[in-house]
Amino acid sequence: MGSNSLYGPLDPAPDAGYVDAPPRMGFFTDTSVCIGCKACEVACKEWNAIPDDGFNLLGQSYDNTGGLSANTWRHVAFIEQPVVPSLTDALAAAGTQFLGMPLSDLPGRVTEAPRTDFRWLMMSNVCKHCTHAGCLDVCPTGSLFRTEFGTVVVQEDICNGCGYCIAACPYGVIDRREDDGRAWKCTLCYDRIGDGLTPACAQACPTQSIQFGELDELRTRAAERVDALHEAGVESARLYGHSEDDGVGGDGAFFLLLDEPEVYGLPPDPIVTTRDLPDMWKRAGIAALAMAASVAVSFLGRRG
Amino acid sequence: MAEAHPVGFQWVVEAKNRGAKVIHVDPRFSRTSALAHTHVPVRAGADIAFLGGIVNYILENEKDFREYVLAYTNASMIVSEDFQDTEDLDGLFSGFDPSTNTYDQSSWMYAGHEKHGQEHGESHVQRETAAGQQHESHGAPLPGDVPRDPTLQDPRCVYQILRRHYRRYTPEVVERLCGVPQAAFLEVCEAWTANSGRERTTALVYSVGWTQHSVGVQYIRTGAIIQLLLGNMGRPGGGVLALRGHASIQGSTDIPTLFNLLPGYLPMPHHEQHETFQQWIDAIRHPGQKGFWANAEAYAVSLLKAYFGDAATAENDWGYGWLPRLTGDHGTYRQALDMIDGKIKGYFLLGQNPAVGSAHGRAQRLGMANLDWLVVRDLYMIESATFWKNGPEVATGEITPETCRTEVFLFPAASHAEKEGTFTQTQRILQWREQAVEPPGDAHSELWFFYHLGKRIRARLAASTLPRDKGIQNLTWEYGDDEPSSEKVLQEINGYDLSTGDLLSTFNQMKPDGTTSGGCWIYTGVFADGVNQAARRKPGREQSWVAPEWGWAWPANRRTLYNRASADPDGNPWSSRKAYVWWDPAAGEWTGHDVPDFEKTKPPSYRPPEGATGVEAISGDDAFIMQGDGKGWLFAPAGLIDGPMPTHYEPAESMVRNPLYGQQANPTRKVYDRSDNPTNPSPPEQHTEVFPYVFSTSRLTEHHTAGGMSRQLAYLSELQPEMFVEVSPALAAERGLDHLGWAHIVTARAAIEARVLVTERLTPLRIEGRIVHQLWLPYHWGSEGLVTGDSANDLIGITLDPNVLIQESKVGTCDIQPGRRPVGPALLSFVEDYRRRAGLVPGHHTPIVTTHSAEDADGEQ
Amino acid sequence: MSKRGDRPMVPRAEFKSYYGRPIVRPAPWTHDIASYLFTGGLAAGSALLAAGGQLTRRPRLRRAGRVASLGAVAASGYFLVADLGRPARFHHMLRVAKPTSPMSMGTWIFSAFSAAAGAAAITEAAPLLPPGFFRRVLPPVGAAAGLGAAVVAPALATYTAVLLADTATPSWHAAYPELPFVFAGSALASGAGVGLIADPAPPVRRMAVLGAALELYGAHRIETTKGILSEPFTSGHAGTLLRAGRLLTAAGIAGALLGRRSRVVSALSGLSLLAASAITRFGIFEGGMVSARDPKYTVIPQRERLAQRNE
Amino acid sequence: MPGRTKVILVGVRTWIEGWPVYRQLTGTDPLGRGAAAQSPRSKALTARTETADRVAKSVCPYCAVGCGQRIFVKDEKVVQIEGDPDSPISRGRLCPKGSASLSLVTSPRRQQHVLYRKPFGTDWERLDLETAMDMIADRVLTAREETWEDNDAEGRPLNRTLGISSLGGATLDNEENYLIKKLFTALGAIQIENQARI
Structure with a gap:
């Protein structure tokens, strides 16, 4: 257990007690080459025999899955971004929130000129396997644990469905499965990588938007990719979750995005709740003392 | 491509990462457009205007790869004086006969060879028998010696004829007809021409939606002309790649379960043209013609030996007499209409679902309701098997189980994991699949089913003396006892040297004297050296980037066709960077990264002696060895029913009057003029405002064709759970359609309902001065499966391309209204009312010839 | 107490989200957990009351405190196990002892407390036994257990505040500095409530006042100093609950102080304090849930934090 | 007696040593977030592709x-x-x-048995495979007989039946398409088509 055990840069597996642990493995998801085919969603479900999510047309462009959940461990997001000048002004004027949905009812929105430009962002979202994982920290049964590969896995033979991890995840990834009661999320194919195989989603991904490998290698590869995109004029390319200095100590599964994180439903500045835990216990201690003092004061006063 | 061939799209991403510019031209912004540098929204059905504009740009700015064009195309050849272009005849070529709506093509011939041209009767038969499909493996028949003008100045040389034909396809016309702003159009032209020529190549990729137009074959022709002009054919990173739809659709035209072809693109005998064996052989190989197609007799005889074995002898013309004959159009749409008329007794459906997958769903289902019996073999319960109890017509009362007389058998089929055999994928590569497990329950492979059906039929006819049963009695039909051996069948396809019993290694070994057999000459070599080449699995990373040792490509394991053109006339690569196949003078043979598409030891300097024919007549610089003149055709003197050069005709259903010519739509298109197959009105007809919008259909990544293999699976159904229609915000505002609300779409054939997705990915276009709205529909839904919905193909009528008889389902006109469609009998009157308002009343005939000069001579079909 | 009426609406900042969907996920807990917050606090408060009674020789207070504490502990046990996705695996809570998990620490605290409070309560039954060894041994054991429970009680009352705060639920996390005081005060008030019903002696009244003070101080800071993250506690259903809780607390305190002479008024004010404590817990619970469901409570504060950090 | 108690003791010891709290106190993972919390099942996890036959x-x-x-x-x-x-x-x-x-x-939704719907029937009924094959063979020959055409109007051979249609092949193997084409052609049934035409 080192100094950064609760917060800050850390190699999590050795810190979690693995002697000569293998290098930390992770995902780099380069959304600039994602074609939204959802092979990752299907390959993940076939490998892990995950129940389906129901058949509902959500109208969120081609995303009828909705989001990561106990029954969806890879989720492809679709954001249609018309870059019609009048749209952005109209939005600002109306002060409404641009919710990524195509708005057909906005005044002045129906333009004669064909749209000048258009972007259709696609992104395969997944559990972040954080360096400092809120879900893992708060898990009271030890079901969620750090594997030797530095990934975060729910042990389905231990989890009693207390649900605490669900509230603790800064990305809203993990969820409890209705009829099953236990919490479920991406295991980074702990059974496959244990045998030296590639996770099912990374194996299937047609354009290698999802890359699996040693996290350090992926981080250098991602940095080069961002530079290449900037040179190619894609100014909006940026990495997300790559830096060890962010609020969760860097993600084991990080991304190259083409817009602000919240456009994809990702938090712009996630911080693991464990960072403030020592301060919380301190505060609770003071309150406890105040409580004890109050009782003492109450009973030590004049006998009345 | 990212939508329907996502794993193939990895190579586009690879190219993009190496600096290639990716341009996607499509009416709708799709997942392919999302990865492209530029998306060019075009009006559906105006592709030839767009591509013709590019030909115009190339020729007017002399941006063609001149050395390549001179050496390898027929640009310098002089066309007959009798030839008149669409510029002269208001949209028709010379030789048009309005009585049959076909051309006498003799005037299209090269100068002095008019008599080789195809006269009316022949063209009419060619259209009826989709003869265009024969040319998948070889060019049309043509004489050898042709007058030329290498300076390309003669007004009647192909180059000049092409320039005149496309002179009016200016960027301004492209904008008016396609709705593409001139700047965007010129960006495409500049990108395409800048990335072509000696040092650079451009690849043209199309999905087979292109063939689903009344001018479909001419779309592909225009693409080929551009790629020839720019010298991209036969070169790495160039060419034209068709993205076909099914796992072995290429295989199912090579070894065709098609009415008009025998294996290896040999034509099915025609009762009039091929009455005798000799007529049949001569019709195939055209004596005196140059090119590889000359030894077609060997291929034909070997096929008959494979079919009839020892019973096929020289005396009985190798059993030719037992083959059935075509009399005209026996295509699937002709059959569907014949079923409605009660002419067909029995119908087999083998892993196909016409109730949803074929055009005019209602006609398909009404036809099936008038059969004696129907046999469906599939993995899952599909709509074609339950038309009698769950089909839309049951709801409207047109079909009721109690009154539907069709006997229906549903046989469970084996999946791809439960049988061994080969698929042929879209690059002509045969890949052998190993069998993983036995099929469950009563499920069997089609091999098993037809083998045992054939054994039962032969047993029943064993004692027959009727002449009609000779064929079936003499058939070689021995492939094992219970599960027939796929390997044995593939070996029969490959062919044997009957004298030694050895497997043939190349089709050059085939003889016309009955000493060799071969079920499909273009597949000969799949068992070269007695080894199942299709089963080779040498990992890609241990081979060259051409990976010749994975599977086997026909013909002769050649991966890129016409690769002779990747070298200049003298046999040296046009550029070292793009070297692919070249002449090695020291070794005295052609060599390179791929199997050379040329005779191994024929030097580039070889010139054929006077009067030579067949293979001998191919000169050292004839890169297109399957063509009658050894050249790539910018101008097709024969072989195409609707014209030597692609011409912009409006789709069969359009609201835009063709501004370039009086002739509105393809005058030679195949039309079934019947009351149960109406066509929406198009100019110059009245009432085009009844169906004011353009619609197109195509696929989603998450579903597969008619849904039988995807809407039955939870993990795919949840990704796209409901039938929907995509409309632009402008159209949604105009028609009051709400995002996620309901809408119903109406054509002269049917009305279907769908949830509404309002999206900016569709955009209104300014065409001929007014706004044209386009809407888009996926066609996967039907009444069976975990997720069900109305079928988009119900909207579409039966109007076919004349060359290959494929229906126009990529563009049509329709109306769209908010809310769900009527149900029950009310639906029929609702659609009937639309027909009435559109003037489609009994006795109405869609005009075919609409040129201003032509009196209203309505061509009979 | 801040005046009611219209809160100054946070300016409608233009922020993006993914089709308005939540970014973090609300805890899947049902109202069982909100109830446990109350019963846990009541158990702690009662145990302290009992210890007070024990040390100042007020047997009725001692007995009421211990019995109430036992009842509350039993109810807490039920709520905690019932809310689990897999109740049969409740004992897995004792598989690890993780300092980083307030719920793990809480389980051990709750177990220790239950043992002590249980023992203390049982010994109350000593008088019913026939004379003999047990009858003699039990009271001193009870005394020790009672003191043990009292020692653990403050931890039991405040760890639940750390549990809620140690999540990604925006408004709970933001409230971590003051939430323990709310829960401590609320526990004291509910304990005092029991006392007011059982034996409204002056210490009980003082305990009620001090408890209410702690609770109101904490609640006030949470509702006014967290910017946009205070919004969930001041508006909607949660806001109503918290305001009602405050009213009942005020009523309870007034009753406790003014109705000194009347047992009925004291009992009523005790009940009022108990109700106030419960309602306040539900209000805090509901406010947190609201803050997790609306993405703006995640995006806007984080955007502001980023802006400050980048200045 | 001691034997059995030894077994119990050993059993208790291994149970204690398996208890993560004990492993937290004595091992390299005091916070119980990794090695200490790993269950035996997790340790033994392996990919089903590696244990395939x-x-x-x-x-x-x-x-x-x-x-x-x-x-x-x-x-x-x-x-x-x-x-x-x-x-x-x-x-x-x-x-x-x-x-x-x-x-x-x-998928359990896959068809595994031959189903038959008799004329004017309102639902499916099961049919034995061999019986069904015989019924199909009879129907093919009957339809062929009823619609056979030896010659056209000018006496030229036609040698065919237009009474039977078949649709399908693009999803099938080349070997299957070959036998289908070969059998139907020999029977004179020329109305054979597949997805290449749609």
Whole structure:
């Protein structure tokens, strides 16, 4: 257990007690080459025999899955971004929130000129396997644990469905499965990588938007990719979750995005709740003392 | 491509990462457009205007790869004086006969060879028998010696004829007809021409939606002309790649379960043209013609030996007499209409679902309701098997189980994991699949089913003396006892040297004297050296980037066709960077990264002696060895029913009057003029405002064709759970359609309902001065499966391309209204009312010839 | 107490989200957990009351405190196990002892407390036994257990505040500095409530006042100093609950102080304090849930934090 | 007696040593977030592809790209289908449909028995396979007989029946298409078509 055990840069597996642990493995998801085919969603479900999510047309462009959940461990997001000048002004004027949905009812929105430009962002979202994982920290049964590969896995033979991890995840990834009661999320194919195989989603991904490998290698590869995109004029390319200095100590599964994180439903500045835990216990201690003092004061006063 | 061939799209991403510019031209912004540098929204059905504009740009700015064009195309050849272009005849070529709506093509011939041209009767038969499909493996028949003008100045040389034909396809016309702003159009032209020529190549990729137009074959022709002009054919990173739809659709035209072809693109005998064996052989190989197609007799005889074995002898013309004959159009749409008329007794459906997958769903289902019996073999319960109890017509009362007389058998089929055999994928590569497990329950492979059906039929006819049963009695039909051996069948396809019993290694070994057999000459070599080449699995990373040792490509394991053109006339690569196949003078043979598409030891300097024919007549610089003149055709003197050069005709259903010519739509298109197959009105007809919008259909990544293999699976159904229609915000505002609300779409054939997705990915276009709205529909839904919905193909009528008889389902006109469609009998009157308002009343005939000069001579079909 | 009426609406900042969907996920807990917050606090408060009674020789207070504490502990046990996705695996809570998990620490605290409070309560039954060894041994054991429970009680009352705060639920996390005081005060008030019903002696009244003070101080800071993250506690259903809780607390305190002479008024004010404590817990619970469901409570504060950090 | 108590003691000791709290106190993972919390099941996890009996080299049945597939079989049941990394066409990758091949092949919704609907019938009934095959053979020959055409109007041979139609082949193997074409052609049934025409 080192100094950064609760917060800050850390190699999590050795810190979690693995002697000569293998290098930390992770995902780099380069959304600039994602074609939204959802092979990752299907390959993940076939490998892990995950129940389906129901058949509902959500109208969120081609995303009828909705989001990561106990029954969806890879989720492809679709954001249609018309870059019609009048749209952005109209939005600002109306002060409404641009919710990524195509708005057909906005005044002045129906333009004669064909749209000048258009972007259709696609992104395969997944559990972040954080360096400092809120879900893992708060898990009271030890079901969620750090594997030797530095990934975060729910042990389905231990989890009693207390649900605490669900509230603790800064990305809203993990969820409890209705009829099953236990919490479920991406295991980074702990059974496959244990045998030296590639996770099912990374194996299937047609354009290698999802890359699996040693996290350090992926981080250098991602940095080069961002530079290449900037040179190619894609100014909006940026990495997300790559830096060890962010609020969760860097993600084991990080991304190259083409817009602000919240456009994809990702938090712009996630911080693991464990960072403030020592301060919380301190505060609770003071309150406890105040409580004890109050009782003492109450009973030590004049006998009345 | 990212939508329907996502794993193939990895190579586009690879190219993009190496600096290639990716341009996607499509009416709708799709997942392919999302990865492209530029998306060019075009009006559906105006592709030839767009591509013709590019030909115009190339020729007017002399941006063609001149050395390549001179050496390898027929640009310098002089066309007959009798030839008149669409510029002269208001949209028709010379030789048009309005009585049959076909051309006498003799005037299209090269100068002095008019008599080789195809006269009316022949063209009419060619259209009826989709003869265009024969040319998948070889060019049309043509004489050898042709007058030329290498300076390309003669007004009647192909180059000049092409320039005149496309002179009016200016960027301004492209904008008016396609709705593409001139700047965007010129960006495409500049990108395409800048990335072509000696040092650079451009690849043209199309999905087979292109063939689903009344001018479909001419779309592909225009693409080929551009790629020839720019010298991209036969070169790495160039060419034209068709993205076909099914796992072995290429295989199912090579070894065709098609009415008009025998294996290896040999034509099915025609009762009039091929009455005798000799007529049949001569019709195939055209004596005196140059090119590889000359030894077609060997291929034909070997096929008959494979079919009839020892019973096929020289005396009985190798059993030719037992083959059935075509009399005209026996295509699937002709059959569907014949079923409605009660002419067909029995119908087999083998892993196909016409109730949803074929055009005019209602006609398909009404036809099936008038059969004696129907046999469906599939993995899952599909709509074609339950038309009698769950089909839309049951709801409207047109079909009721109690009154539907069709006997229906549903046989469970084996999946791809439960049988061994080969698929042929879209690059002509045969890949052998190993069998993983036995099929469950009563499920069997089609091999098993037809083998045992054939054994039962032969047993029943064993004692027959009727002449009609000779064929079936003499058939070689021995492939094992219970599960027939796929390997044995593939070996029969490959062919044997009957004298030694050895497997043939190349089709050059085939003889016309009955000493060799071969079920499909273009597949000969799949068992070269007695080894199942299709089963080779040498990992890609241990081979060259051409990976010749994975599977086997026909013909002769050649991966890129016409690769002779990747070298200049003298046999040296046009550029070292793009070297692919070249002449090695020291070794005295052609060599390179791929199997050379040329005779191994024929030097580039070889010139054929006077009067030579067949293979001998191919000169050292004839890169297109399957063509009658050894050249790539910018101008097709024969072989195409609707014209030597692609011409912009409006789709069969359009609201835009063709501004370039009086002739509105393809005058030679195949039309079934019947009351149960109406066509929406198009100019110059009245009432085009009844169906004011353009619609197109195509696929989603998450579903597969008619849904039988995807809407039955939870993990795919949840990704796209409901039938929907995509409309632009402008159209949604105009028609009051709400995002996620309901809408119903109406054509002269049917009305279907769908949830509404309002999206900016569709955009209104300014065409001929007014706004044209386009809407888009996926066609996967039907009444069976975990997720069900109305079928988009119900909207579409039966109007076919004349060359290959494929229906126009990529563009049509329709109306769209908010809310769900009527149900029950009310639906029929609702659609009937639309027909009435559109003037489609009994006795109405869609005009075919609409040129201003032509009196209203309505061509009979 | 801040005046009611219209809160100054946070300016409608233009922020993006993914089709308005939540970014973090609300805890899947049902109202069982909100109830446990109350019963846990009541158990702690009662145990302290009992210890007070024990040390100042007020047997009725001692007995009421211990019995109430036992009842509350039993109810807490039920709520905690019932809310689990897999109740049969409740004992897995004792598989690890993780300092980083307030719920793990809480389980051990709750177990220790239950043992002590249980023992203390049982010994109350000593008088019913026939004379003999047990009858003699039990009271001193009870005394020790009672003191043990009292020692653990403050931890039991405040760890639940750390549990809620140690999540990604925006408004709970933001409230971590003051939430323990709310829960401590609320526990004291509910304990005092029991006392007011059982034996409204002056210490009980003082305990009620001090408890209410702690609770109101904490609640006030949470509702006014967290910017946009205070919004969930001041508006909607949660806001109503918290305001009602405050009213009942005020009523309870007034009753406790003014109705000194009347047992009925004291009992009523005790009940009022108990109700106030419960309602306040539900209000805090509901406010947190609201803050997790609306993405703006995640995006806007984080955007502001980023802006400050980048200045 | 001591033997049994020794066993109990050993049992208790291993139980204690298995208890993560004990492993937290004595091991290298005091916070209980990794090595200490790992359950025996998690430690023993392995991929079902590694414990399969055999692997069949196959090709995806969906579109014409022809992606390589590897089918893993265990106890004569397909347990996994994924991309074949050796394929130069697909390099081990698959699309959503290809990735769903395991469901396609093993779904309980797959038809496993011959179903028959008699004329004017309102529902399916089961039919034995051999009986069904005989019924089909009889119907083919009957239809052929009723609609046979020896010659056309000018006496030229036609040698065919227009009474039988067949649709399908693009999803089938070349060997299957070959036998279908060969049998129907010999029977004179020329109305054979497939998806290449739509």
